[in-house]
Amino acid sequence: MKKTVAVLHGDGVGQEVTEAAVKVLQSVGRRFDHTFEVKKGLIGGIAIDETGYPLPKETIDACEKSDAVLLGAVGGPKWDQNPSELRPEKGLLGIRKHFGLFANLRPVKAVKGMSEASPLKDHLSKDVDMMIVRELTGGLYFGEPKRKTHNGAVDSLTYSREEIERIVEQGFELARLRKGKVTSVDKANVLETSKLWREVVEEKKAHYPDVEVEHLLVDAAAMKLITQPGSFDVVVTENLFGDILSDEASVLTGSLGMLPSASIRSDGFGLYEPVHGSAPDIAGMNIANPSAAILSVAMMLKYSFGMETEASAVETAVYSVFDDGYCTTDVQKSGHRVLTTSAFADKVIEELERELVSDHIMSAYV
Numbered sequence: 503m504k505k506t507v508a509v510l511h512g513d514g515v516g517q518e519v520t521e522a523a524v525k526v527l528q529s530v531g532r533r534f535d536h537t538f539e540v541k542k543g544l545i546g547g548i549a550i551d552e553t554g555y556p557l558p559k560e561t562i563d564a565c566e567k568s569d570a571v572l573l574g575a576v577g578g579p580k581w582d583q584n585p586s587e588l589r590p591e592k593g594l595l596g597i598r599k600h601f602g603l604f605a606n607l608r609p610v611k612a613v614k615g616m617s618e619a620s621p622l623k624d625h626l627s628k629d630v631d632m633m634i635v636r637e638l639t640g641g642l643y644f645g646e647p648k649r650k651t652h653n654g655a656v657d658s659l660t661y662s663r664e665e666i667e668r669i670v671e672q673g674f675e676l677a678r679l680r681k682g683k684v685t686s687v688d689k690a691n692v693l694e695t696s697k698l699w700r701e702v703v704e705e706k707k708a709h710y711p712d713v714e715v716e717h718l719l720v721d722a723a724a725m726k727l728i729t730q731p732g733s734f735d736v737v738v739t740e741n742l743f744g745d746i747l748s749d750e751a752s753v754l755t756g757s758l759g760m761l762p763s764a765s766i767r768s769d770g771f772g773l774y775e776p777v778h779g780s781a782p783d784i785a786g787m788n789i790a791n792p793s794a795a796i797l798s799v800a801m802m803l804k805y806s807f808g809m810e811t812e813a814s815a816v817e818t819a820v821y822s823v824f825d826d827g828y829c830t831t832d833v834q835k836s837g838h839r840v841l842t843t844s845a846f847a848d849k850v851i852e853e854l855e856r857e858l859v860s861d862h863i864m865s866a867y868v
């Protein structure tokens with residue numbers, strides 16, 4: 503099969519982890535006889551520096567001509583004082599909105615061995631395996647009016663019924679393919695948008711009698727994620743809550759550097775990006791954990807290209823590297839050898855090319 507992938511490295515560690523992920527993608531091509539044509543594009547701070555815009559038109563054009571987009575991360579202190587139109591993050595929100603990517607899937611899976619690196623290891627149940635379904639193109643991020651003056655600032659939180667319905671449906675559909683439970687997270691004791699959210703979930707529930715539904719207020723959900731992580735399957739929530747809860751949930755896996763994400767359109771086109779940011783504190787040092795970016799490639803193979811075996815092979819290869827006694831600085835374990843970003847990617851490729859992985863491939867993310 504031949505597929506075209508727009509690759510937007512972005513800023514900071516985005517450069518390094520995306521390079522690692524592309525190497526793995528090309529190795530999948532060799533091993534499974536596919537051609538992945540890579541079209542590079544600019545986004546974020548680097549795009550501002552080189553073109554004056556955080557999301558240049560050429561980048562959108564390249565993405566439109568591609569089957570999927572792989573994105574690293576944007577942002578960094580260099581651009582922190584820029585006016586809001588010239589913030590790297592504007593490019594990220596822009597690409598999500600432009601392509602109508604309202605559903606962002608963030609799998610959180612603690613894998614044997616890996617979760618021992620979590621600061622919560624003594625409290626963890628073994629079966630952390632949830633999917634956070636984050637609404638991505640609405641809510642506070644995009645609400646109008648939005649302004650800041652010297653004496654005050656306004657952000658608006660709006661959600662239409664339709665925006666809520668489509669993301670809640672995604673949550674129910676995914677739950678059917680997984681463990682059959684939806685936890686809807688809101689702040690319905692205070693926010694009008696959350697009251698509407700809860701109402702919609704209650705209505706949709708009738709169409710999914712096979713799915714168990716739980717409502718949690720976001721503050722309690724934040725607590726329960728840590729105390730009872732094994733009780734979650736699909737978590738469906740609005741944009742800002744999903745942003746915060748996914749970083750929190752990453753701790754259950756050992757590191758933020760382990761969490762991939764996928765935002766998929768119904769025609770199969772998708773944007774794949776690690777959950778983490780540009781990590782300015784470690785950028786340029788070749789020590790970032792590339793797992794989130796590589797696992798995002800696995801999600802791309804599965805969701806946009808229908809390559810389930812290839813996706814599972816990549817996932818298995820990543821976890822095998824940890825099982826074989828290697829790690830990155832963020833998930834250090836005693837007795838494990840710390841690898842650089844690029845060396846970790848090479849180990850993943852070795853695993854893939856050894857073909858042994860096909861004997862014990864795990865099921866890919868659903």
Ligand SMILES: NC(=O)c1ccc[n+]([C@@H]2O[C@H](COP(=O)([O-])OP(=O)(O)OC[C@H]3O[C@@H](n4cnc5c(N)ncnc54)[C@H](O)[C@@H]3O)[C@@H](O)[C@H]2O)c1
Pocket residue numbers: 515519574575576577578579591594758759775776777778779780781782783784789790791792794832
């Ligand atoms: N998707 C994105 O592009 C995205 C996501 C989050 C933050 N950001 C941007 O990134 C910049 C920095 O934000 P931040 O520091 O709050 O969040 P961050 O996610 O970049 O980093 C938070 C912490 O996690 C660590 N970390 C992140 N990714 C890692 C990896 N792959 N391996 C090892 N450690 C990793 C960092 O070193 C840091 O200590 C900001 O400009 C922010 O807006 C971008």
Ligand SMILES: CC(C)[C@H](C(=O)O)[C@@H](O)C(=O)O
Pocket residue numbers: 577591594595745777779
């Ligand atoms: C950089 C920022 C705008 C972004 C978000 O909040 O969506 C990031 O935190 C994420 O999780 O993808």
Ligand SMILES: [Mg+2]
Pocket residue numbers: 745746749777
């Ligand atoms: Mg975030």
